[in-house]
Amino acid sequence: MEVKFSDLLDRLVHDEEFLGSQEERETFCLGFLHMLIEI
Amino acid sequence: MFVNETVQKKYEQRLKDYTDAVCMREPEHLLVGVNYHTAQFAWAKASVEKCVYNSDYYVESLIPFYGAYDIDLLTIPLINPLEPIWILGRDTFFVSSDGYTVQYKEDVPMRADEYPALIEDPMGFITGTLLARKFPHLMEGHDASYHLLRAVAEAFQRHRSANAKYGAAAKDRYGILDYNGGKVYIPFDVIMDRIRGVKNTLLDIRRQPENVIQACQALMPYYLQPMNNLSQPVPHGFLTLHAPMFLSRQQFEKFYWPGMKEMIMYAYNKGSLTWVQFQGHCDHILDYFLELPKGSVIVNLEKEDPIEVKKKYGHHIAIEAGVPMGWYRSRTKGECVDLAKRICEECAPGGGFVFGIDMAGLSAGDLCEENMNAVFQVVHDYRK
Numbered sequence: 001m002e003v004k005f006s007d008l009l010d011r012l013v014h015d016e017e018f019l020g021s022q023e024e025r026e027t028f029c030l031g032f033l034h035m036l037i038e039i
Numbered sequence: 040m041f042v043n044e045t046v047q048k049k050y051e052q053r054l055k056d057y058t059d060a061v062c063m064r065e066p067e068h069l070l071v072g073v074n075y076h077t078a079q080f081a082w083a084k085a086s087v088e089k090c091v092y093n094s095d096y097y098v099e100s101l102i103p104f105y106g107a108y109d110i111d112l113l114t115i116p117l118i119n120p121l122e123p124i125w126i127l128g129r130d131t132f133f134v135s136s137d138g139y140t141v142q143y144k145e146d147v148p149m150r151a152d153e154y155p156a157l158i159e160d161p162m163g164f165i166t167g168t169l170l171a172r173k174f175p176h177l178m179e180g181h182d183a184s185y186h187l188l189r190a191v192a193e194a195f196q197r198h199r200s201a202n203a204k205y206g207a208a209a210k211d212r213y214g215i216l217d218y219n220g221g222k223v224y225i226p227f228d229v230i231m232d233r234i235r236g237v238k239n240t241l242l243d244i245r246r247q248p249e250n251v252i253q254a255c256q257a258l259m260p261y262y263l264q265p266m267n268n269l270s271q272p273v274p275h276g277f278l279t280l281h282a283p284m285f286l287s288r289q290q291f292e293k294f295y296w297p298g299m300k301e302m303i304m305y306a307y308n309k310g311s312l313t314w315v316q317f318q319g320h321c322d323h324i325l326d327y328f329l330e331l332p333k334g335s336v337i338v339n340l341e342k343e344d345p346i347e348v349k350k351k352y353g354h355h356i357a358i359e360a361g362v363p364m365g366w367y368r369s370r371t372k373g374e375c376v377d378l379a380k381r382i383c384e385e386c387a388p389g390g391g392f393v394f395g396i397d398m399a400g401l402s403a404g405d406l407c408e409e410n411m412n413a414v415f416q417v418v419h420d421y422r423k
Contacts, residue, residue: 003178005166008188037233039124039131
């Protein structure tokens with residue numbers, strides 16, 4: 001089955017072991033995407 | 040928490056002086072800002088790899104730099120997120136043969152015929168097509184890919200934490216001021232730096248100019264959003280100009296200036312400013328800054344003569360400039376000090392001036408401790 005990056009990112013953002021708070025989720029996502037565009 | 044009251048007072052004075060300077064007022068003291076970047080690893084003889092994996096080692100090895108170099112503003116060695124790059128098997132940023140300097144290798148993941156897809160749905164195209172192309176290891180099966188992505192994300196968080204720890208230590212122990220409130224990344228530079236490359240972008244503006252313009256517009260909301268936390272003059276936005284040195288004046292006006300002006304005004308309307316680093320020759324675009332509100336930018340000059348820029352534009356823009364890196368490396372202490380005095384005398388009156396440098400440090404050869412500290416003393420003694 002094809003892996004979709006958007007599904008991976010969605011799972012990551014809702015992984016409470018990784019991002020415990022709503023604030024962390026909000027500040028993480030776009031910064032992470034920008035980093036992946038830049039590297 | 041500051042180590043003592045003296046350091047706290049030093050920090051508070053630096054904040055006041057820097058805010059006055061960038062708000063076009065005469066500060067009580069002139070401040071010195073030099074970005075040493077990876078040259079700091081060379082100074083500390085610190086292992087870059089160990090710094091990446093151990094934030095305590097990073098801090099304890101690099102922070103004493105501020106006891107050796109009499110600068111006022113923060114300079115960050117570990118700018119690039121190397122651990123995520125290594126986890127993903129990329130080589131876009133790599134440590135050079137000297138063991139300290141981090142360089143960048145261009146990557147071009149997007150094809151010339153893909154502008155319509157980028158324009159229609161920028162994040163859909165980037166996540167669905169470009170990231171899959173750049174990171175094939177993330178497409179090998181959902182669970183395995185997810186664990187890899189999570190490892191990359193954790194490394195990204197560690198990188199951010201390490202630099203937050205570094206900045207806090209510089210402030211608490213030496214009163215060093217961090218003026219960087221967040222990156223201002225012009226979409227045209229995003230395309231040129233990260234998606235199409237220099238050569239392709241310069242072809243694209245000739246072969247499909249409207250697509251380039253629309254792509255920049257489509258990306259803009261995603262690059263304005265990180266600027267939402269800007270709210271005061273200091274810390275302010277941090278913009279490095281990459282494309283303008285490759286563009287004619289007409290090309291700059293058509294492709295680059297609209298996005299640049301929009302982002303600078305966005306920061307200004309939020310109550311902040313934008314520090315703009317010139318790279319390469321940018322004197323052909325200096326007069327565009329007169330379209331912006333007075334005092335909305337601090338321009339860090341590279342090739343331009345700061346005294347001439349002060350005469351012509353110093354009433355409208357704040358300037359950061361100083362003795363060039365090449366002088367520190369090749370001239371005598373006396374020559375560097377004489378130039379520093381002249382720059383201070385011509386550029387400091389009236390405010391809107393921070394003593395800086397034309398280029399960031401990268402390697403051991405950029406350290407020049409004796410010449411630099413002699414110059415920094417002159418700057419700090421100015422007006423005493």
